[in-house]
Amino acid sequence: MMQAAPALHLEGVGLDFGSAPLFHDLDLKIGGGIMTVLLGASGVGKTSLLRMLGGLAAPDRGCIVAGDGLPLAGRIAWMGQQDLLLPWASIADNVMLGARLRGESPDRARMGHLLDCVGLAAHAAALPATLSGGMRQRAALARVLYEDRPVILMDEPFSALDSVTRARMQDLAGRMLAGRTVVLITHDPLEACRLADSMLLMAGHPATISAIAVPDGQVPRAVDDPSVLATQSALLRRMLQ
Numbered sequence: 424m425m426q427a428a429p430a431l432h433l434e435g436v437g438l439d440f441g442s443a444p445l446f447h448d449l450d451l452k453i454g455g456g457i458m459t460v461l462l463g464a465s466g467v468g469k470t471s472l473l474r475m476l477g478g479l480a481a482p483d484r485g486c487i488v489a490g491d492g493l494p495l496a497g498r499i500a501w502m503g504q505q506d507l508l509l510p511w512a513s514i515a516d517n518v519m520l521g522a523r524l525r526g527e528s529p530d531r532a533r534m535g536h537l538l539d540c541v542g543l544a545a546h547a548a549a550l551p552a553t554l555s556g557g558m559r560q561r562a563a564l565a566r567v568l569y570e571d572r573p574v575i576l577m578d579e580p581f582s583a584l585d586s587v588t589r590a591r592m593q594d595l596a597g598r599m600l601a602g603r604t605v606v607l608i609t610h611d612p613l614e615a616c617r618l619a620d621s622m623l624l625m626a627g628h629p630a631t632i633s634a635i636a637v638p639d640g641q642v643p644r645a646v647d648d649p650s651v652l653a654t655q656s657a658l659l660r661r662m663l664q
C-alpha cells in the first residue's frame with residue numbers, strides 16, 4: 424500500500440542565481456494527494472522550484488517541508504522530459520532499475536502488472552531504442568509507478584510527444600497517479616486544464632505564484648470538455664499578457 428501522500432510547504436524560500444533573486448521569501452502550500460500543475464514563462468524558475476522540492480537543489484533561505492512533518496527524503500520520484508531509460512537494458516529491467524540500484528530483489532510480478540497497465544506487456548524484453556517516443560515515456564511512467572512514491576515531480580514529461588500520443592499519456596498519467604502528490608510543469612494550457620486539481624501560474628523576478636481556477640470535473644478531463652476548452656482559452660490569454 425502506498426504511504427499517505429503529503430502536502431508540500433515552502434516557507435520563506437529564497438533562491439539566488441547571480442545578483443538577482445529568482446525567489447524571495449516565497450510561501451506556498453502544495454496540496455497532498457492531488458495533481459498541481461505549474462505554468463509560467465520560460466526562465467521564470469519552474470524547474471528550479473521543482474529541483475528544490477525534489478531535494479536536488481537547496482534553497483538559499485527558508486525551507487521546504489512535508490505537511491505531515493516527516494522527512495521528504497525517500498518519498499519522491501522524478502519524471503522528466505527525457506525518458507532516461509538505460510539504452511542497454513530491457514524495458515523490464517529499466518522498470519525495475521530502482522530495486523537493482525538499492526540492492527533489493529526485483530519484483531517481476533509488479534513490473535509485469537505495471538507494464539500491462541501502460542500497454543507495454545508485449546515489449547518487456549525490448550530495448551528502449553526499438554520503441555517509439557511515446558512507448559518509452561510509458562516505460563518511464565511504469566518505472567516511476569514501480570517506485571511507488573507518494574510524491575511525484577514531473578518536468579514537462581510529455582512535451583516531446585506528438586499531440587495524439589501526448590493526449591493518451593495525459594489520460595494514463597491522470598488515472599495512474601491519482602491519490603499521489605504530483606507537481607507537473609507544463610507549457611501546454613490544454614494539458615494543464617486536463618490534468619490540474621490545482622493550477623499555479625508563476626511570473627515575475629523574483630517569481631510570485633498565483634492560483635488559477637481549474638475547470639469543472641475530475642482529472643483526467645476530456646480534451647473536448649467545454650469547461651476545459653473555456654479555461655484553456657482564458658489561460659492562454661492570461662499567459663500572453
Ligand SMILES: Nc1ncnc2c1ncn2[C@@H]1O[C@H](COP(=O)(O)OP(=O)(O)OP(=O)(O)O)[C@@H](O)[C@H]1O
Pocket residue numbers: 440441445463464465466467468469470471472
Ligand atoms: N544552476 C544554475 N546556475 C545559474 N543560473 C541558473 C541555474 N539554474 C537555473 N538558472 C537560471 O534561473 C532561471 C530560471 O531557470 P529555470 O530552469 O528554473 O526556468 P524555467 O521556468 O523552468 O524555464 P523553462 O520553461 O525554459 O524550462 C534562468 O534564468 C536560468 O538561467
